[in-house]
Amino acid sequence: MLIYLDNRLNKKGKPQENYAREIMELFSMGVGNYTEEDVREVARAFTGETINAQCADNWPYSYVFDAGKHDGNLKSVFGQVFNFEGEAEDTNYVIDLILDRISGATDISPAHATHPATALYMSWKILTWFVSESITIEAPAVRELAEFFHTNPVDGDGYHIRQTLRKLFKSQLFYRPEYRYTMYKHPADFVVMALRNLQLHENSYTGQARSFLQRMGMRVFSPPNVAGWNHGQAWVNSGYLLNRYNYANRLSSSAIATNEWVDDLIPARQRNHDAMIEFFRARLIQTELRPQEYAILNDFLSEIQNGGGSAQSKYRRKIRGLIHLMMALPQYQLK
Template structure:
């Protein structure tokens, strides 16, 4: 491919960010593919918004261990502060100059799920979000080891209750099934062996920090995925990272997130081998993906359903419409099925076509209709300044494929943009 045409720049910005931001598209238009991809991958991260005020572990956790009154108080605090945490991330997404980092942080948040409802510890989830940001485009092996030590994850999957006298298999099971090799690649005996290897890993009752309690570690020999030894949790992770299916499943998830809804098994195998050979270098992998033929192929455009965050936050970042309150945006995402810091279960959000139902499609259209309403004949409406572009370019800007509904016959950019927002093709990227 030569220099990026406008529609190609739109594709790259839409798939790697939050919305098709005009200024960003114009920065990439006319660049070489390699230069444009490097620009996305190496943009300096935006600063974070001020930390929301949250009750520390030391104060909140003991409340959960006492009588019903204090447990209810702990629940109320966690729900209130959880809303503040959700609002913090929405505001960060709206304000960031590097939406790719937010996109990647959200990707990992859906891979390594934890929820407010289970942990009841917003302060730990905030720290987990910072961890995901630090490793967002770094190294998956390091991220996996860090998540195994993450207090929010240890609470969410009961890892902090995993002792040699009472092994808890929850974290071990999800480590195998969801985070690495997947079903069909292990036996129940492997789950039990992994759980034993992680005994003693927990959370310090005084600080809420990760701690290993040697006296709670079951040091007897176990067999895990055909290997026998006195394993620690790090040994289990090392074995899983060496397993081919870990890289393959991770590659499949990246494909579904950035390329199309139908992974190519042959190319997935090749990319997975490269991922393992690079010791799980995420940025190098993303460069391979974003410069690949499948990523740029016309037949793969318009194949990914926008998540609620992409639709709600992305539309506001794309178009200069007045925005609703942060709480209203949070409620909208909830109605559409994506509540930040609170995925439906340990598997996270299924995504893809699961985002669309009769009910959510009505909510999506109502939001877009409300957002774009107003006097469509008024070219000087306050706060609504659209790019000075041709009708053809406006269509390429907002839709990844040709519109499925007739365009308005009455001229006017605001009228056309409203029509494009309400076109079914706007629901995909």
């Protein structure tokens, strides 16, 4: 962040607000819990937090507190007036203020008003990442997790991420019907799950995941802006979806799903259409297929069966087609 959000350039007299704003908006409390005045004051508190551009061994930068560029006058954040001498003391104080700041967002229900904003906002982010995008910050589940996150009994200081995640992962929330298959896979989900569902492996000759991820909207390790990617419905549009279908097609082609791989998939005696559909349903979809979906897939297999070609080539065409079609199911875009 010293580099990405420019704080290395933040100096007394002419502070710049990039990191001060985003640490509060995106990485801790969320909007509504600080004023524009707070942004300007936090920027002043962060002055002098910079980097040493002298080359070190493996990494060209190291952290430096430049006291000469630090603003030594009084600052006022959330009504607290302070000025500490010493390396990063102002920054440490600001971080404590942020972590303990009680939610003052006007659009949040009164029940939230007793909770620290950072605990609430981070808990909400964790829940919408792991459980369901439909969970709002007002949800009781957010309050419950925030309570634990801020004051968990294991660590007196609170904000223990490992303990909080452990609690979440053991939660019954994951079993609620309204939260199952309601999240859109992001491109990395789609690509990695597709490979793992089939236990297929791209190799150096066929590896296409990286360029396809980009065409599905995700340049890995290069998010579009400081907030990261927009998730959920933002991953679905015609251009992105088309590339999901095309990746499924490539995956099912002989370059990756080789003839040997396809032939070994289902024993010759069990190659009836029901067994083929069930084989991929269990691996790709897990939930039930809708009756119409089942009928369409069955019709597809029958069309191939009723056409020309050797039994072996028909079998391979059926398998490759099923992989392509089932990865183009709307259900397969959800997790």
